[in-house]
Amino acid sequence: MLRFQPKNPDFRQAATATFNAQPAMRTLGISIARLEPGEVDLAMDYSAAFAQQNGFVHAGIITAGLDNACGIAAFTLMPPSTGILTVEFKTNLLAPARGERFVFRATVVKPGRTLTVCEARAYATHDGGETLIATMSGTLMALAAREGTAMDRAPAPA
Amino acid sequence: MLRFQPKNPDFRQAATATFNAQPAMRTLGISIARLEPGEVDLAMDYSAAFAQQNGFVHAGIITAGLDNACGIAAFTLMPPSTGILTVEFKTNLLAPARGERFVFRATVVKPGRTLTVCEARAYATHDGGETLIATMSGTLMALAAREGTAMDRAPAPA
Amino acid sequence: MLRFQPKNPDFRQAATATFNAQPAMRTLGISIARLEPGEVDLAMDYSAAFAQQNGFVHAGIITAGLDNACGIAAFTLMPPSTGILTVEFKTNLLAPARGERFVFRATVVKPGRTLTVCEARAYATHDGGETLIATMSGTLMALAAREGTAMDRAPAPA
Amino acid sequence: MLRFQPKNPDFRQAATATFNAQPAMRTLGISIARLEPGEVDLAMDYSAAFAQQNGFVHAGIITAGLDNACGIAAFTLMPPSTGILTVEFKTNLLAPARGERFVFRATVVKPGRTLTVCEARAYATHDGGETLIATMSGTLMALAAREGTAMDRAPAPA
Numbered sequence: 005m006l007r008f009q010p011k012n013p014d015f016r017q018a019a020t021a022t023f024n025a026q027p028a029m030r031t032l033g034i035s036i037a038r039l040e041p042g043e044v045d046l047a048m049d050y051s052a053a054f055a056q057q058n059g060f061v062h063a064g065i066i067t068a069g070l071d072n073a074c075g076i077a078a079f080t081l082m083p084p085s086t087g088i089l090t091v092e093f094k095t096n097l098l099a100p101a102r103g104e105r106f107v108f109r110a111t112v113v114k115p116g117r118t119l120t121v122c123e124a125r126a127y128a129t130h131d132g133g134e135t136l137i138a139t140m141s142g143t144l145m146a147l148a149a150r151e152g153t154a155m156d157r158a159p160a161p162a
Numbered sequence: 163m164l165r166f167q168p169k170n171p172d173f174r175q176a177a178t179a180t181f182n183a184q185p186a187m188r189t190l191g192i193s194i195a196r197l198e199p200g201e202v203d204l205a206m207d208y209s210a211a212f213a214q215q216n217g218f219v220h221a222g223i224i225t226a227g228l229d230n231a232c233g234i235a236a237f238t239l240m241p242p243s244t245g246i247l248t249v250e251f252k253t254n255l256l257a258p259a260r261g262e263r264f265v266f267r268a269t270v271v272k273p274g275r276t277l278t279v280c281e282a283r284a285y286a287t288h289d290g291g292e293t294l295i296a297t298m299s300g301t302l303m304a305l306a307a308r309e310g311t312a313m314d315r316a317p318a319p320a
Numbered sequence: 321m322l323r324f325q326p327k328n329p330d331f332r333q334a335a336t337a338t339f340n341a342q343p344a345m346r347t348l349g350i351s352i353a354r355l356e357p358g359e360v361d362l363a364m365d366y367s368a369a370f371a372q373q374n375g376f377v378h379a380g381i382i383t384a385g386l387d388n389a390c391g392i393a394a395f396t397l398m399p400p401s402t403g404i405l406t407v408e409f410k411t412n413l414l415a416p417a418r419g420e421r422f423v424f425r426a427t428v429v430k431p432g433r434t435l436t437v438c439e440a441r442a443y444a445t446h447d448g449g450e451t452l453i454a455t456m457s458g459t460l461m462a463l464a465a466r467e468g469t470a471m472d473r474a475p476a477p478a
Numbered sequence: 479m480l481r482f483q484p485k486n487p488d489f490r491q492a493a494t495a496t497f498n499a500q501p502a503m504r505t506l507g508i509s510i511a512r513l514e515p516g517e518v519d520l521a522m523d524y525s526a527a528f529a530q531q532n533g534f535v536h537a538g539i540i541t542a543g544l545d546n547a548c549g550i551a552a553f554t555l556m557p558p559s560t561g562i563l564t565v566e567f568k569t570n571l572l573a574p575a576r577g578e579r580f581v582f583r584a585t586v587v588k589p590g591r592t593l594t595v596c597e598a599r600a601y602a603t604h605d606g607g608e609t610l611i612a613t614m615s616g617t618l619m620a621l622a623a624r625e626g627t628a629m630d631r632a633p634a635p636a
Contacts (some may be wrong), residue, residue: 025215028223057183063248064229065186068222090221091593092617094252094410094568096437096457098430113455114414118592119565119619121412121455139429139437141412141457143566143617145593249435250459252410252568254595254615256588271613272572276434277407277461279570279613297587297595299570299615301408301459303435341531344539373499379564380545381502384538406537410568 008042008112011083015041019079022088023072034069034108036076042112044077050104061101063138066108066126070095070140073110074122078144081115086146091119093142101137103128110140120144166200166270169241173199177237180246181230192227192266194234200270202235208262219259221296224266224284228253228298231268232280236302239273244304249277251300259295261286268298278302324358324428327399331357335395338404339388350385350424352392358428360393366420377417379454382424382442386411386456389426390438394460397431402462407435409458417453419444426456436460482516482586485557489515493553496562497546508543508582510550516586518551524578535575537612540582540600544569544614547584548596552618555589560620565593567616575611577602584614594618 012018016039023029023036032054038045046069054065071093079088110124126138170176174197181187181194190212196203204227212223229251237246268282284296328334332355339345339352348370354361362385370381387409395404426440442454486492490513497503497510506528512519520543528539545567553562584598600612 022215026213026220027210028212028214028220031211052185053189054186055184056186057180062184062186062226062230063251064222064226067225067229067253068220071222071225072220090255092252092254092566093221094250094457095225096250096429096459097248098437113412114452121414123455136430139439139457141410141455143412250408252615254587254617256595271570272610279572281613294588297597297615299568299613301570338531342529342536343526344528344530344536347527368501369505370502371500372502373496378500378502378542378546379567380538380542383541383545383569384536387538387541388536406571408568408570409537410566411541412566413564 008081008115010041010080014084015080018084019076022079023076028068029072032065032068034072037107039076039080041080042077042115044073044080044110046073046108048106048108050106058100061106063095063097066101066106066138067093067095067140069106069108070110070124070126070138071142073108073124074140074142075144077110077112077122078115078120081112081120082146086148089145089147091143091145093140096139097137098139099135099137101128103130103135105129118146120146166239166273168199168238172242173238176242177234180237181234186226187230190223190226192230195265197234197238199238200235200273202231202238202268204231204266206264208264216258219264221253221255224259224264224296225251225253225298227264227266228268228282228284228296229300231266231282232298232300233302235268235270235280236273236278239270239278240304244306247303247305249301249303251298254297255295256297257293257295259286261288261293263287276304278304324397324431326357326396330400331396334400335392338395339392344384345388348381348384350388353423355392355396357396358393358431360389360396360426362389362424364422364424366422374416377422379411379413379417382417382422382454383411383456385422385424386426386440386442386454387458389424389440390456390458391460393426393428393438394431394436397428397436398462402464405461405463407459407461409456412455413453414455415451415453417444419446419451421445434462436462482555482589484515484554488558489554492558493550496553497550502542503546506539506542508546511581513550513554515554516551516589518547518554518584520547520582522580522582524580532574535580537569537571540575540580540612541569541614543580543582544584544598544600544612545616547582547598548614548616549618551584551586551596552589552594555586555594556620560622563619563621565617565619567614570613571611572613573609573611575602577604577609579603592620594620
């Protein structure tokens with residue numbers, strides 16, 4: 005049973021295309037693991053290149069995954085030809101980002117015509133166990149295609 | 163005139179060593195541009211590898227720079243042999259991260275024995291002009307060296 | 321089945337006493353509606369005295385309820401004789417605070433010796449229906465009783 | 479020298495009228511102390527009715543003041559006949575809200591057609607000294623007058 009009804013029947017294709025258009029996601033090794041209306045899982049393998057001084061994944065990289073998961077989740081509920089950008093997010097870091105693989109799971113809390121609020125959680129898989137390592141709450145903004153060039157705000161996550 | 167008096171006379175060396183121990187900073191091309199007690203500027207050149215779909219730097223990468231600037235700024239005021247980790251941060255994205263070079267400028271707002279609160283701003287240099295593109299407020303936690311292994315919280319930024 | 325095991329067998333009495341010691345809760349008409357380990361519901365009737373210009377409850381008052389719910393939820397998992405204070409919180413406002421009655425529902429996401437992270441949601445009851453009107457994520461800090469006078473941070477919520 | 483140019487020549491009258499239309503501000507004893515384009519100071523005397531268990535002002539009440547200061551600051555830069563509502567805010571609590579009088583000082587960081595980002599600081603006056611007790615960063619949304627009834631989001635602060 006779906007919590008949300010997508011306005012764009014091709015939401016999967018549109019969301020995937022937007023995700024794939026981001027070089028940063030390729031560089032970080034992040035991919036889409038699950039995609040439903042208002043719900044997205046992204047996955048990332050550990051890479052020592054993005055570690056901080058203790059060998060754990062850097063908080064900013066974890067945030068990049070959480071932010072993108074929120075952006076794609078919000079995007080699945082937007083009409084065709086809409087752009088999207090991140091307004092703000094807050095991350096709480098709960099445990100070291102230690103693990104072989106990471107999942108960024110986002111859910112739309114409140115969709116809106118202009119603003120959509122999402123929540124996301126980051127999990128680390130380590131020695132077969134899964135640990136909640138971070139949470140995010142964020143606000144995303146829909147951008148009408150024709151207003152795309154007049155954008156007065158913010159880098160787009162997705 | 164310094165706003166803060168460092169507790170560690172070798173704070174520059176300690177902060178620089180901690181910064182340099184982070185592979186993620188090398189990978190992202192972020193370096194220390196200025197380092198004073200409670201105040202840090204980090205700098206990063208544009209790289210297409212970390213862009214989102216419009217060619218702007220991804221919000222997560224901007225956040226990595228802001229978070230690290232906050233972490234190093236907080237670290238400069240901590241006693242010797244202290245570890246540091248990020249508790250939380252919030253980022254507001256104000257304008258597209260479009261530019262050739264980016265500066266992440268952090269200031270300690272309130273140092274504390276356990277928790278330190280910082281603020282940071284990200285600026286993009288583009289065609290000679292500088293634009294404020296993002297703000298952060300964050301909380302950093304000092305970790306006594308001997309408690310390092312008993313850490314019950316969070317990836318360290320710095 | 322409880323998610324959390326309280327360290328204080330008298331957590332209900334301790335949490336209730338701390339809640340009742342706050343004049344602000346009486347003034348705002350907020351009371352405890354449910355109290356379990358790591359989970360708390362507070363309730364508040366509408367009062368025109370705390371409305372903003374459209375007759376809805378002011379966002380700051382909603383935040384007071386959310387913050388207190390987080391504080392009490394965190395407090396239920398702390399050892400006896402611990403004090404508690406709020407480090408930070410973020411509120412996302414999702415819908416007008418229109419209704420006859422409001423519930424502030426908090427859950428501990430990650431308990432810790434020093435820091436506890438909570439999430440809370442505010443619901444408005446209006447004409448028999450319930451609407452999610454706001455979310456909070458926040459960090460609470462435990463304060464050992466003997467350190468109470470050396471507190472270097474923050475107003476306590478609970 | 480003004481940082482911002484108001485679009486509404488009667489911004490003082492409009493902002494004051496919006497502020498005065500909020501019963502919550504009267505109940506909390508908060509008033510406008512300074513009002514410039516994009517900058518606002520609100521002031522509040524201590525009241526035991528809004529204290530937490532240690533006699534300090536409750537964090538939610540401090541947040542109400544900070545949020546309102548942000549809302550009014552953003553409002554001073556909006557066109558005539560615009561409504562305003564709060565999208566989100568984050569509060570960091572830095573020191574106990576102990577004092578005889580409190581000031582909530584807000585500044586617009588980035589005005590926008592739809593969204594405006596503000597920062598605010600709360601200061602306590604105690605025994606003649608002033609202490610920074612809390613910071614806020616927040617996002618406010620302009621609401622065209624004709625869309626006022628179609629509002630799909632959030633309690634207005636101001």
